[in-house]
Amino acid sequence: MKVIINENQRGLLTVNGKFVRLLGAGRYRTWGARQIEVLDVGSSAMRPAGSVPMHVLERDAGFAAQIVRADVRDGEYVMHFVDGVFRELLTDAGRYYFWKDYAHEFRPVDVSTPEVAQDFPAMYFSRLASSLYTLIEVRERERAALYFDRKFVRFLPSGRYFFWRRDVAVSAVAYPDCAVQREIVGQEILTADKVSLRINCICDYAIADFERVATQVEDYERQLHTAVQLALREYVGKYRIDEILENKEALTEYLTGVIAQKGKELFLDVRRAAVRDIILPGEIRDIMNTVLIAEKRAQANVITRREEVASTRSLLNTARLMDENATLYKLKEWEYVERICEKVGSINVSGGDLPAQLVQLLTGDRTK
Numbered sequence: 001m002k003v004i005i006n007e008n009q010r011g012l013l014t015v016n017g018k019f020v021r022l023l024g025a026g027r028y029r030t031w032g033a034r035q036i037e038v039l040d041v042g043s044s045a046m047r048p049a050g051s052v053p054m055h056v057l058e059r060d061a062g063f064a065a066q067i068v069r070a071d072v073r074d075g076e077y078v079m080h081f082v083d084g085v086f087r088e089l090l091t092d093a094g095r096y097y098f099w100k101d102y103a104h105e106f107r108p109v110d111v112s113t114p115e116v117a118q119d120f121p122a123m124y125f126s127r128l129a130s131s132l133y134t135l136i137e138v139r140e141r142e143r144a145a146l147y148f149d150r151k152f153v154r155f156l157p158s159g160r161y162f163f164w165r166r167d168v169a170v171s172a173v174a175y176p177d178c179a180v181q182r183e184i185v186g187q188e189i190l191t192a193d194k195v196s197l198r199i200n201c202i203c204d205y206a207i208a209d210f211e212r213v214a215t216q217v218e219d220y221e222r223q224l225h226t227a228v229q230l231a232l233r234e235y236v237g238k239y240r241i242d243e244i245l246e247n248k249e250a251l252t253e254y255l256t257g258v259i260a261q262k263g264k265e266l267f268l269d270v271r272r273a274a275v276r277d278i279i280l281p282g283e284i285r286d287i288m289n290t291v292l293i294a295e296k297r298a299q300a301n302v303i304t305r306r307e308e309v310a311s312t313r314s315l316l317n318t319a320r321l322m323d324e325n326a327t328l329y330k331l332k333e334w335e336y337v338e339r340i341c342e343k344v345g346s347i348n349v350s351g352g353d354l355p356a357q358l359v360q361l362l363t364g365d366r367t368k
Helices: 054-058 061-066 122-127 210-216 220-236 241-246 248-265 282-324 326-342 354-363
Strands: 002-005 009-015 018-023 026-029 034-040 067-072 076-082 085-090 094-099 104-110 133-138 142-148 151-156 159-164 170-176 180-184 188-190 196-207 268-279
Touching: 002 009, 002 034, 018 054, 018 061, 054 061, 054 094, 061 067, 067 076, 067 104, 085 122, 122 159, 133 142, 133 170, 142 210, 151 210, 170 196, 170 210, 180 220, 188 220, 196 220, 196 248, 220 248, 220 268, 241 248, 248 268, 282 326
Parallel strands: none
Antiparallel strands: 002 026, 009 018, 009 034, 067 094, 076 085, 076 104, 133 159, 142 151, 142 170, 180 196, 188 196, 196 268
16 A cells, blocks of 8 residues: 655554654555554644654654654743744643744743743733633723732732733732712711701712722722711701701811711821702702792892882982972973973874964963
């Protein structure tokens, strides 16, 4: 039987199941117990031959001269380059065999800890399976607390970070690295006169000590929210609803002082805690609207009466002047005549002596 081995192939010659030698490209014959197994040559790792174990092949000088071996130990990966280009990452511990038809280069990578060496290019991760690494992305104006097996390691500034996924669990918690404004929605709170209020607040703060917040405080946002709620209950319960509505600034000052002190315990820099909304029950809101309307009507009545008095006083003063000064009286008559003429579009005469009536009107002669 003829067997042809091409240039991109190799042959394993066995006689009675025993490996004899490695065959190169050419034409060969097989008969009886003489068998030839053809292997493809490529840049990838060589697959074990079906009939000849790799450790047997490795003892053959002809085979050893044509292959290169890469050893992957426990706690490491091996970067595999073919003709100077990154090809793959060898991850399983063991031996790998490659044909020397290509230029192979191997670089060990320490993965005994999750930290990725600085000389490992981040661009290679896009060519690796996601099961081999953990990606942590920290957004702008944030810091991330890094944990190995839930133990704090350090803070990561904004950026993209890769960690080997081995026996250590890698996780991260993001914290704002800027001034933060949180809205705190209030619960139902009773005033001293048993009126139910809902007060919404805003709280401006920044983290003062990131490491202590990450290692000594559990859920600082929840604790801050609870502190605001308790401070509101303590203040509102001491005052009547009218006093609270008339002096919202005092509530804001009290709230800022209390929360600023609580913020120091949580390693936060609280800059302001202010009241945004005070929401009244529906029936109380209707009553207060009625009171407000009544007050505005009373104010409007006072203003109307004041204006009427002022107008009457002005008319009285004008009448006195006209009574004492005939010329002023005459000027006032002409003023009214002028106003009347401005509104007259046309005059229709149906009888009577019109010139005499105008002379009498303009001269004030009442004898005619």
